[in-house]
Every structure is written in structure tokens, then in C-alpha cells.
Amino acid sequence: MISEKQYKRIVEPHRRALEKLRLELGYFIEDIGNIDIYGMHDRIKSWESATKKSLTMNVPVEQLDDIAGLRIIVGTQAEIPIVERFFSRQEHENDLTILKRHQLSKPDGYHALHMVVELKGQYQTTMHTGRLEVQLQTVFEHAFNFLSRSWKYKQQRETSPEWNERFIQISEKLLAIERDATELHSHVTSLVSNDEDALLSPHSYKILVSQEFGEEVLLNDAVDSCRFYSNLNCKTNGQMRQFFRSPEIQRMYDQVSVSSANEAAHLIMRMGKNGFWMLFGTRLTVPGAKEFLTSLLSMKKQENV
Numbered sequence: 118m119i120s121e122k123q124y125k126r127i128v129e130p131h132r133r134a135l136e137k138l139r140l141e142l143g144y145f146i147e148d149i150g151n152i153d154i155y156g157m158h159d160r161i162k163s164w165e166s167a168t169k170k171s172l173t174m175n176v177p178v179e180q181l182d183d184i185a186g187l188r189i190i191v192g193t194q195a196e197i198p199i200v201e202r203f204f205s206r207q208e209h210e211n212d213l214t215i216l217k218r219h220q221l222s223k224p225d226g227y228h229a230l231h232m233v234v235e236l237k238g239q240y241q242t243t244m245h246t247g248r249l250e251v252q253l254q255t256v257f258e259h260a261f262n263f264l265s266r267s268w269k270y271k272q273q274r275e276t277s278p279e280w281n282e283r284f285i286q287i288s289e290k291l292l293a294i295e296r297d298a299t300e301l302h303s304h305v306t307s308l309v310s311n312d313e314d315a316l317l318s319p320h321s322y323k324i325l326v327s328q329e330f331g332e333e334v335l336l337n338d339a340v341d342s343c344r345f346y347s348n349l350n351c352k353t354n355g356q357m358r359q360f361f362r363s364p365e366i367q368r369m370y371d372q373v374s375v376s377s378a379n380e381a382a383h384l385i386m387r388m389g390k391n392g393f394w395m396l397f398g399t400r401l402t403v404p405g406a407k408e409f410l411t412s413l414l415s416m417k418k419q420e421n422v
Contacts, residue, residue, distance in 0.1 A: 118171075119178055124164040127178060131185040132161055134236040134247020138213075139187065145203045148344040150316035150352065151309060152199055153192030155256050160186050182217070182233045185249035190259045193299040195306075197230060197253050199319050202340040204234060204251065212236070216248070225269070225281075226288030227262055229254045257295040261288045313355030319343045321354050329361040330390040342395065349399060366398035369410065 119127070139159055146154055162170075162184050171178045178184075189200055207213045217233040230253040237246055254262065265284075268274070276284075310321035310328075319339040326334045334342070351357055360366075370393055376382040385393065400406040 118168055121164045124167060124178065128161055128184055130245040130247040131249055132247075135159055135161070135185040135187060135249050137236065137247075138234070138249070141207075142187075142189075142203060145344070148347040149199060149319060149340060150343065150347065151318035151321065152196050154189065154200075155192065156188070156190040156259075158188045158190075162186070182248060183250035185247070186252070187249060188252040188254065188259075190254050190256060193255055193257075193295065193302045195299050195302050195320070197255070198336055199340055200253055201230070201232075202337050204232060205337070206341065207234075224285075225265065226285040227265060228258045228288065228292065229262065255295055257291045257298070261291050310354055313353065313358065315354050317343055317347065317352055317354055317357050322346075322357065325354060325357055325361065326391050329358065332389050332391050334391060342391075345395065360398070361394060363394075363398060365401060366394055369393075369397060369401075369407075373410075 139157070142157070146152070162181070167178050167181060167184060170176075170181060174181075191197060191200060204213065204215060208215050214235045214237075215232055216235050217231070219231045221231055222228050232251045232253070233248065234251055235246055235248045264287075268284075269276070306318075306320040307324065309315045309318070310324040315321070319336060319342075322339045322343050323334050323336065326332050326339075346352075346357060346360075351360055370390065373382045373385050373393070385397075388396065397406070397410060
């Protein structure tokens with residue numbers, strides 16, 4: 118068994134990875150605007166708890182996945198993939214690796230999305246790899262899991278089969294309520310998207326693109342777009358709609374559309390209005406942007422020799 122002093126050395130890279138991720142997640146939540154985050158709780162396993170789990174699982178302490186842990190609680194299932202996008206995009210950018218991903222639905226009524234993520238060593242924080250377990254839960258899942266941890270997991274009380282059955286029924290009832298809440302949430306999202314002063318969110322972004330351009334956007338792309346525009350100080354539905362209705366960008370788009378015989382113009386048109394507004398519309402103020410687009414449109418399609 119490792120000593121408490123040795124454990125402190127093992128913990129340090131995981132603790133720093135947790136602090137780094139917690140900071141970056143805070144920026145992410147700030148950027149995506151109108152989303153219900155009811156809680157973020159982090160913890161570092163104590164030496165006593167880690168050594169006990171190591172013995173129970175017959176796994177060396179340094180190989181435990183949950184030395185560091187982060188629990189994120191959102192409103193409904195509609196918001197789980199939004200937060201999950203934070204991690205998948207980080208993986209896409211090679212900032213972290215998702216080692217494990219499990220949608221847990223245990224017989225005892227526990228429900229949550231669990232991920233184990235690993236952050237590679239960085240000179241600014243630590244030269245060593247840090248790892249932590251992330252739990253994504255809705256408020257309904259958390260309500261049951263909180264009681265289960267308090268009444269059963271931590272206390273290890275022996276309860277009768279009849280009691281266990283009734284307790285699991287609570288989980289099933291909460292899941293039914295959650296399904297209703299998720300459906301109602303979609304209606305609220307539609308109402309919020311028509312509020313020009315409401316903060317832009319991935320869900321309202323999808324609706325605005327559909328209303329203004331008649332195009333569909335995947336939720337992951339909506340999350341990324343929402344962050345992109347938020348960082349350009351386009352933070353409300355009204356500001357987003359106003360940008361989509363920019364006459365100057367529309368003129369640029371019309372110019373491209375009439376040049377569709379041009380190979381470059383044809384490729385640009387394939388990205389749709391949503392892509393055009395993001396790629397070219399946000400760069401109107403950049404010196405040389407208009408000239409670059411004009412030069413693309415003036416290029417003649419090369420003939421096959």
C-alpha cells in the first residue's frame with residue numbers, strides 16, 4: 118500500500134488537469150449563453166478512499182480513473198450533448214483524449230453519462246499526464262443519485278427487497294418526468310429564440326439559421342458557431358438575426374451565386390448561407406477580404422488537358 122506522502126505526488130498532475138479543465142469549462146459555459154447549468158462539483162479522492170478502492174478493485178492506485186472527478190448537472194437531456202461537445206471538440210483539437218465514455222443505466226436506478234478524459238502534459242501546468250472522471254447528469258438524474266448515495270452507497274445499509282423495489286421506482290418515475298421536461302424544454306427554446314434580447318444559445322442558433330436561411334445545422338456545429346459569434350460580441354438572438362440580415366453580406370452572396378459556373382464560386386455555394394456568412398461575412402472588415410473573394414470569382418475554371 119502506498120503512503121499518504123506518495124499519494125500526494127500521484128495526485129498532483131490529476132489535480133492540475135482538473136483545475137485547468139474547470140477553468141476552460143467556465144469559459145465555454147459563458148460563451149454558449151442560454152443553457153441551464155445547475156451545478157459543477159469537483160473533488161480529489163482522499164488517500165483513504167483511493168487506497169480502499171484500489172484494494173477492492175485490485176488495481177494500483179495510480180491507475181484509478183477517478184482520483185480527480187468533475188460532476189456537471191444540467192436541466193434536461195437536451196443540454197447533455199451541448200456540454201459533451203466541449204470535450205469532443207477538445208479531443209478534436211488534440212487538447213485531451215476521451216479514454217472512456219459510458220451511458221450508465223444501472224439496475225439500482227443510477228443514471229448518468231460518465232467519461233474518463235486525459236489531458237496531456239503541458240509546460241504551463243504540469244509535464245505529466247492528468248486524468249479525471251467526468252459525470253454529466255440532469256437535475257432529475259442527480260436527484261435520485263444524490264439520495265442513492267446518501268441512503269445506500271455511503272452508509273452501506275441493508276435494505277429489504279421491497280424497499281429496494283420502491284426506491285428504484287422513484288428513479289423510473291423521475292426518468293418519465295424528465296422525458297416530459299425535455300419535450301417542454303424544446304417548446305421553451307422555440308419561444309426564447311423569438312426573444313431578441315435573450316442570450317444566443319446553440320438551440321436558438323439552430324432555429325435562427327432555419328428561419329433566416331432555411332438550412333439545418335447539426336447541434337455540434339451550432340455549439341461551435343455559438344461560441345464563435347459570442348467571441349465576436351454577437352451575444353443575443355437579435356444581434357445574430359441582424360447579422361444574418363446584413364445587406365452587404367447578402368450582396369456578396371448574390372455576387373457569388375451568379376458566378377456559379379466558376380469552380381471556386383461553385384465550391385463556396387455548396388457551403389450554404391450559414392457557412393458563407395461565417396467564413397466571409399465575419400471578415401468584411403479584414404483588409405483585403407473583399408479583394409480576395411473577388412479574385413476567387415475571377416478565376417477561370419481550368420480545362421482538362
